[in-house]
Every structure is written in C-alpha cells, then in structure tokens.
Amino acid sequence: MHLNYSAPPMVWAGLALMCMREAVLHTRNNASNSALKEEEMVKRVDKSVDEIFFISATSMAIEAIVCIRQRFVVTFLQAPISMAALYIHSLLKLAFLCSFWPIITALSLNYPAVFNFGDSNSDTGGIVAGKAFTLARFNGQTYFHEFSGRFCDGRLIIDFLMETMELPYMNPYLESVGSPSFQTGCNFATGGATIQPANAASMNPFSFNLQLSQFFRFKNRVLTLLSKDNELEKYLPAEDYFRKALYMFDIGQNDLDGALYSLKSEKQVLDFVLKLVYDLNYGMKRLYNAGARNFWVHNTGPLGCLPRIISTFGENPSNLDEHGCIASHNRAATIFNQKLRDICLQFLAQCPEANITYVDIYSIKLNLISNHSLYSKQA
Numbered sequence: 001m002h003l004n005y006s007a008p009p010m011v012w013a014g015l016a017l018m019c020m021r022e023a024v025l026h027t028r029n030n031a032s033n034s035a036l037k038e039e040e041m042v043k044r045v046d047k048s049v050d051e052i053f054f055i056s057a058t059s060m061a062i063e064a065i066v067c068i069r070q071r072f073v074v075t076f077l078q079a080p081i082s083m084a085a086l087y088i089h090s091l092l093k094l095a096f097l098c099s100f101w102p103i104i105t106a107l108s109l110n111y112p113a114v115f116n117f118g119d120s121n122s123d124t125g126g127i128v129a130g131k132a133f134t135l136a137r138f139n140g141q142t143y144f145h146e147f148s149g150r151f152c153d154g155r156l157i158i159d160f161l162m163e164t165m166e167l168p169y170m171n172p173y174l175e176s177v178g179s180p181s182f183q184t185g186c187n188f189a190t191g192g193a194t195i196q197p198a199n200a201a202s203m204n205p206f207s208f209n210l211q212l213s214q215f216f217r218f219k220n221r222v223l224t225l226l227s228k229d230n231e232l233e234k235y236l237p238a239e240d241y242f243r244k245a246l247y248m249f250d251i252g253q254n255d256l257d258g259a260l261y262s263l264k265s266e267k268q269v270l271d272f273v274l275k276l277v278y279d280l281n282y283g284m285k286r287l288y289n290a291g292a293r294n295f296w297v298h299n300t301g302p303l304g305c306l307p308r309i310i311s312t313f314g315e316n317p318s319n320l321d322e323h324g325c326i327a328s329h330n331r332a333a334t335i336f337n338q339k340l341r342d343i344c345l346q347f348l349a350q351c352p353e354a355n356i357t358y359v360d361i362y363s364i365k366l367n368l369i370s371n372h373s374l375y376s377k378q379a
Contacts, residue, residue, distance in 0.1 A: 109165045111246040111294065113185035113237045116170060117211045117283075118250035120191035121298070122158040125149025126172035127191040130206060149175075151191050157298075158187075158248065173214050174206075181235050182222075185245060188214050194255045195276045208251055212283050216290070243291045249284070250298040250361075252276055252340070256332050257303060266331070273336045277343040288351045296357040297344060299337040301365040304329030323370050337362055 116122050127133045128149040140148030143155050149172065150156055162169055170187035171180035188211040192204035206214075222236045237245070255276050263269050284295060303309060304326035313319055313326045321327040337360070344356050368375055 109161075109246075111165060111167075111244060113183075113241040113245040114162065114165070114167065114170065114248060115185050115215060115245055115292075116158060116187045116189050116248040116250075117208060117215075118189035118248070118298075119193040119254055120151040120189075121253070122156055122187070122189040122248070122250045123149070123151060123191045123193075124156065124158070124170050124172055124187050124189070126174050126187060126189055126206065127193075127204065129172055129176070130174040130190060131204075133191065158250075173218060182218075183233070183235055183237055185237065185241075186215075186218055188212075189250070192254055193251060194258070195252055195279050196255055204254075208279065208283055212286060215287075219290070243293060245292070246294045246296055247284075247287055247292045248296040248298075249280065252280070252336060253300045253303060256300065256329070256336060257309075260303075260329055260332055263332075266335075269332045269335060270339075273332070273339050276336065277339045280340070281343045281347055284347060285351065288347075288354060293353055294355045295347075296359070297340065298359045298361045299340050300333050301361050302330050302369065303333045305365070305369050323366070325369070333362060 120127070125148070128135060135147075135149070135151065138153040140146055140150060140153060142153045159169055167184045168181070170185055171182060172187045172189075174190070188206075190204055190206040190211075193206050193208065193211065194202070194204070195208045197209050198205045198207040219242055223239060225232050226236060226239060256273075259272050260269075263272060284292075287295075302323075302325060304313075304321070305323065309326050309329055310320075310324065313329070314324075319326055319328065321330060341358060344358050348354055348356060
C-alpha cells in the first residue's frame, strides 16, 4: 500500500475497512433526487441493485451493507458509532435506497482460496522476491515486526480481508524460500505493476498480462502435481478451489501515474483509460473462461493526493482542488473508475455466472484525506 497521506502510515489499512461506507455506485446521471419513483430508480442504477445484504465485517467495522443485482456487488462499511453524526446524510440516502429492496439475508465471504492480481497496494512480497527489490527500513515494523515484503509498515487491505475470511496471509507466487504454502491461494501482485504490458523501459516486468500467464502456469502445474499425489493438497489448492475461489484485482494506478506526465487533454486521458479497462476486462474473461466465477475489483484511489504528485505538479495553486490535491490527476482517476464500473456491468451481461464485488477505494481514501483531522484524533 502506498503511504498517501501524512497520517500514521498503518492507519490506512485499518481505517480503510472501518470507513468503507461511501462506496455506493453512482450512476451516470447521479440519481440524487429523493422524489424518484421506484421504476425510475431501477432504471438509473442500470438494474445493478436487487437485494440488500447485511454482513459482519472485521472487528474494526460495525457492519457492511452489500447491494446485489445479477451478482454485481457494491460494498461499503459504516464507521464507528462515535462518528455517527458525520454519516447521517449517508444513512438517509441508504434508507431511501433500502425502501425499494426489502429482501434482507446473510452474505458470507466463504471462499476456500484467493488469487490476487495487482500492484503495490496488494503486493505481499512479490517484487521483493522477483527482483530482489529493497524496501525501506519501516517495512513491516508496526505489525509483523520484521521484514514483510509489503510497501507499508504493517498490514495491507488484502491482509485484513484474509483475516476476515479466516484464511492465512497470502504468499507471493515468486517467493521460493521458506516452503510457502499455496493451499488457500496465491498472490501474483507486484509493486509497480501495470495493466499495460511491460516494455524494455519498465521498472517492473510483471504486468497484468504476465501475472495472468503466471496464474495459468500455476494452475496447470498444481493440477498436474495433484494428479500424481493428492497428499499435496496440504500445500496446494484442490482442483475445485479454482472455481470456488475469489479472484481479486487492484491495478491501474501506475498506468495513470506514468501516463499523466504526457497526456494533456481529457480526450487523451479517456482514450488511454478505455484501453486500460479493455485489457483488464479481457484478462477477467480469460479467467472466467477457465472457470473463475467470483471477482473482487478495487477501483483506483485519488491519485492527485499522493504527496509525490502534489510536490511535482502542485507549484501552481491553480492545479489544486479544495483538498490540496492535484485536480487533473483526480479527474483522471474518476474517469478510470467510471469506465471500470461500466466494464464490470458489461462483463456481467456477457458472463451470466459471474459474481463481481466492486469496491470504491477512491471514496474511501478521499474520505480519509478530507477528514484526516478527525481520524488522526481517533488514532
């Protein structure tokens, strides 16, 4: 995980789960008129909501509310009760939405394995193992109390999710030392990875297409080994795990980061973003055709709020938004997230057995940044 703000670094992972509350998907028309009739609301949300589920989250959260239509999942968490006054408006909006979908049932994050694709936001040691990459001294110090291969000083969001599912922390595909177990999944994410294929100038060769190739080799190798010795299920995922597993994606930030040094017009950004989400969609379809059914997709955070981006592009005050972030970079991230949402809906229409969880990381992080003084007091 990148350290995107000056608050205590590892508050990010914990608070991200605590505050995953504003991740309700907005439609292109941003349906905000409380006088909308039921049929108008259903049309506005592209038929993306059918049932409302309440599920237990980690010990850091009060509850999670998940809206599902045709297996398209939108997740957000309420913050602690002590902050309830902050969220009255959000709860009123939620109550309005809930009035149209009265079905309430339980949803379980019960997956036997997880396969993750991404960049440093979910890298649990891949780039360190794959390139002998040296991380700063703070790596792992606040939780693991030793070198952990993570781009933070404690746990990542994916670590908290694994804890919630009562699964071990993920081992990176590229790690060969220490007899890593892959029984409950494998992490293909590496810091600096991109959706675009890497080239000779890329700092990280393990782009999304290569991560997919690694997964398919991993799967084929696992099935071959299990056919010869089923005792290896102690260390490798069983064959049916590949269909039942959760496939996670957290990638795209580095593509936007690099491109925005040269892309100037919004049309250029849009064309570039469309290529990115197309490539991501293509990879997800490859996994679907190979049996994957459960997908968890993170959108990208407010890129313009990274300290490095602010120091590079923020000399001119006119480049800053009301949060002190670079407005053009946040607009690009918003465009990417809108198109990513659209491509998820298209994916569901084309792949009827798919389940997709779309997580609005942008809203989560922007909330942390815009209300940093409140959260720093909590910390």
